[in-house]
Amino acid sequence: MSISVQNISKKYKNVQALQNITFEVQEGELFGLIGPDGAGKTTLFRLLTTLLLPNEGSASVANYDIVKQVKEIRNSVGYMPGKFSLYQDLTIEENLTFFATIFGTTIEENYDLIEDIYVQIEPFKNRRAGALSGGMKQKLALCCALIHKPKVLFLDEPTTGVDPVSRKEFWEMLKRLKQKGITILVSTPYMDEASLCDRIALIQKGKILKIDTPDTIVKAYDKTIYEVASNQMHQLILDLKHFSSQYSVFAFGEFIHYIDKNDTFDTAALRTYLQEKGHQNISIQKTTATIEDVFMDL
Amino acid sequence: MKTILFIIQKEFKQIFRDKSMLRLIFILPIIQLLVLSNAATFDVKNIRVTIADYNNSSSSRALIEKFKANPYFSEVENVSHTQEGIERLNKGKTDVVIEIPNQFEKQLQNDTTTQIQVLINAIDGATAGVQNVYITQIVQLFNQNIRVENQQVSNEQLVPNRIETIPSFWYNNTLNYKTFMVPGILVLLVTMLTLFLSAMNIVREKELGTLEQINVTPIKKHQFIIGKLFPFWVLGLVILTVGLFIAKVVFSVPMLGNIALVYLFTSVYLLLILGFGLFISNHTETQQQAMFIAWFFMVIFLLMSGLFTPIESMPKWAQNITLLNPIRYFVEFIRMVLLKGAGLQEVLPNLGIIAFFAFVVNGLSVWSYKKTN
Numbered sequence: 001m002s003i004s005v006q007n008i009s010k011k012y013k014n015v016q017a018l019q020n021i022t023f024e025v026q027e028g029e030l031f032g033l034i035g036p037d038g039a040g041k042t043t044l045f046r047l048l049t050t051l052l053l054p055n056e057g058s059a060s061v062a063n064y065d066i067v068k069q070v071k072e073i074r075n076s077v078g079y080m081p082g083k084f085s086l087y088q089d090l091t092i093e094e095n096l097t098f099f100a101t102i103f104g105t106t107i108e109e110n111y112d113l114i115e116d117i118y119v120q121i122e123p124f125k126n127r128r129a130g131a132l133s134g135g136m137k138q139k140l141a142l143c144c145a146l147i148h149k150p151k152v153l154f155l156d157e158p159t160t161g162v163d164p165v166s167r168k169e170f171w172e173m174l175k176r177l178k179q180k181g182i183t184i185l186v187s188t189p190y191m192d193e194a195s196l197c198d199r200i201a202l203i204q205k206g207k208i209l210k211i212d213t214p215d216t217i218v219k220a221y222d223k224t225i226y227e228v229a230s231n232q233m234h235q236l237i238l239d240l241k242h243f244s245s246q247y248s249v250f251a252f253g254e255f256i257h258y259i260d261k262n263d264t265f266d267t268a269a270l271r272t273y274l275q276e277k278g279h280q281n282i283s284i285q286k287t288t289a290t291i292e293d294v295f296m297d298l
Numbered sequence: 299m300k301t302i303l304f305i306i307q308k309e310f311k312q313i314f315r316d317k318s319m320l321r322l323i324f325i326l327p328i329i330q331l332l333v334l335s336n337a338a339t340f341d342v343k344n345i346r347v348t349i350a351d352y353n354n355s356s357s358s359r360a361l362i363e364k365f366k367a368n369p370y371f372s373e374v375e376n377v378s379h380t381q382e383g384i385e386r387l388n389k390g391k392t393d394v395v396i397e398i399p400n401q402f403e404k405q406l407q408n409d410t411t412t413q414i415q416v417l418i419n420a421i422d423g424a425t426a427g428v429q430n431v432y433i434t435q436i437v438q439l440f441n442q443n444i445r446v447e448n449q450q451v452s453n454e455q456l457v458p459n460r461i462e463t464i465p466s467f468w469y470n471n472t473l474n475y476k477t478f479m480v481p482g483i484l485v486l487l488v489t490m491l492t493l494f495l496s497a498m499n500i501v502r503e504k505e506l507g508t509l510e511q512i513n514v515t516p517i518k519k520h521q522f523i524i525g526k527l528f529p530f531w532v533l534g535l536v537i538l539t540v541g542l543f544i545a546k547v548v549f550s551v552p553m554l555g556n557i558a559l560v561y562l563f564t565s566v567y568l569l570l571i572l573g574f575g576l577f578i579s580n581h582t583e584t585q586q587q588a589m590f591i592a593w594f595f596m597v598i599f600l601l602m603s604g605l606f607t608p609i610e611s612m613p614k615w616a617q618n619i620t621l622l623n624p625i626r627y628f629v630e631f632i633r634m635v636l637l638k639g640a641g642l643q644e645v646l647p648n649l650g651i652i653a654f655f656a657f658v659v660n661g662l663s664v665w666s667y668k669k670t671n
Contacts, residue, residue, distance in 0.1 A: 074514055074515060
């Protein structure tokens with residue numbers, strides 16, 4: 001077991017950040033923590049990387065206890081905080097050398113691990129980290145987190161504030177790292193990234209709501225979802241919310257996802273209701289559930 | 299050890315990379331030393347005096363001449379009424395008003411006492427005191443001459459035996475304020491710079507988030523702290539060197555004592571200041587907060603150091619507070635060594651106290667570093 005968390009709770013002065021969290025991550029697994037801002041993802045990361053102590057419960061990372069074997073954990077994990085936190089006034093190469101040295105290693109020793117990431121930023125290796133673009137900063141941070149060949153990699157919202165192309169590249173890099181046997185715990189507020197993980201945990205307000213593979217979570221969702229659109233989208237949300245048998249209504253991209261309370265729901269009744277409200281070009285279609293639908297329903 | 303060396307190397311790299319900061323670190327203290335040392339003088343010069351001479355005799359004119367001839371008095375203005383002089387005082391056109399009464403010469407010649415009235419602008423009490431002393435000296439000197447003249451005329455044997463004090467100012471026999479101030483200001487600069495830089499340094503890593511990244515590495519706390527603070531220890535000694543050089547070359551401050559002793563003391567003293575900076579760093583979240591707190595202590599340390607106001611003239615409670623002020627001990631020390639040529643034996647109490655403070659402060663800051671991080 002690469003990461004094992006048992007009934008962990010963490011309380012800040014008057015905020016219960018984490019409540020009775022339990023989950024396990026297998027070796028070589030890409031595990032996603034999916035949840036909105038303030039759900040407790042960062043707190044969980046800081047607990048597992050020994051930056052915080054839990055109030056209750058226990059956890060182990062790479063079979064080391066997070067309270068008693070702090071030193072061993074620090075030697076065997078890589079952590080990439082949500083905020084870029086390398087030395088902005090040092091160059092790419094200096095940052096990398098610095099982190100290699102304090103882990104008692106060299107860039108050359110573990111070059112194979114970072115090679116395909118490092119080659120992308122190598123042309124700029126004499127540029128100061130502060131002058132890099134968001135995507136390059138993120139790659140450098142990943143290199144620094146990997147330079148000592150960690151067994152477990154913690155990535156706290158690595159793709160927040162990064163452009164879609166770099167995000168896609170980044171997830172491909174993660175897949176390659178996974179193939180090299182590194183366990184990865186990644187958090188993200190983006191639901192579309194969830195389907196790229198082996199397993200995910202949906203977390204909200206300090207509690208884990210569901211843990212499973214993305215597919216199973218979606219398949220287990222038994223409600224029927226309708227995509228609704230009309231010529232007045234804003235008014236449509238309000239009107240749908242006033243429909244007598246509505247279960248949930250929320251905006252989803254260019255459509256509105258609508259779920260009805262009744263299994264025997266007839267779209268014709270809804271169409272008539274909307275026409276009475278003055279909507280035109282109404283379209284109502286069944287659609288398949290996504291992680292986001294599941295999450296919104298929890 | 300290798301890790302510490304590497305952090306030190308990184309730290310120096312960052313210091314030297316920040317060109318504008320580097321300029322501030324080296325050029326500002328030099329400018330301050332040059333400017334402050336020339337400006338921070340207790341000499342009261344350029345006194346403007348207004349005289350209402352009701353007597354208009356040769357004696358009164360002789361007295362006025364004495365004022366005019368004195369280098370400390372820059373402007374001697376005659377008015378016909380005291381009231382006019384008071385108006386000038388109110389308007390800030392003069393610092394002192396002197397009234398010479400009608401019977402001035404007559405009373406002097408009859409060998410009775412005479413009085414002149416002196417009004418001094420005492421908004422700044424210290425300056426007014428000094429001005430009063432100058433005026434009294436001039437009048438006394440004038441008095442002696444008059445007496446001698448009068449006595450020569452009357453009877454030689456009646457010359458009284460007067461006791462005259464002839465002061466000899468030891469360790470600074472020309473009462474040169476620069477000699478006195480430059481070493482003190484140098485202490486101030488070394489303290490200020492190292493305290494500010496060290497207080498802001500670790501908090502900066504906190505602010506940027508790099509401290510969090512460092513904390514998940516196997517780096518040990520003492521390695522990190524030593525690695526971060528050592529460059530400022532070196533910097534402090536470099537600034538001391540530059541300052542001593544300027545003191546010698548520009549201000550010809552005598553350096554009677556052993557300079558090695560100054561370095562020994564400073565290296566212990568810097569440990570104290572850096573520890574204090576670390577302590578501030580631990581209890582603040584941003585560089586701004588650190589800067590404010592550092593300033594707060596700096597101002598207290600400075601005003602209660604005996605650099606600008608003698609500790610002996612402070613109230614008892616304030617004197618007790620100065621016992622906790624590290625700058626006080628350093629100022630005392632550097633004056634003793636440079637001006638008096640004191641040796642290790644004489645400064646041992648100061649060194650001991652600073653070493654003790656350094657031990658306590660560093661203990662506290664390492665303890666609070668563990669606790670808060």
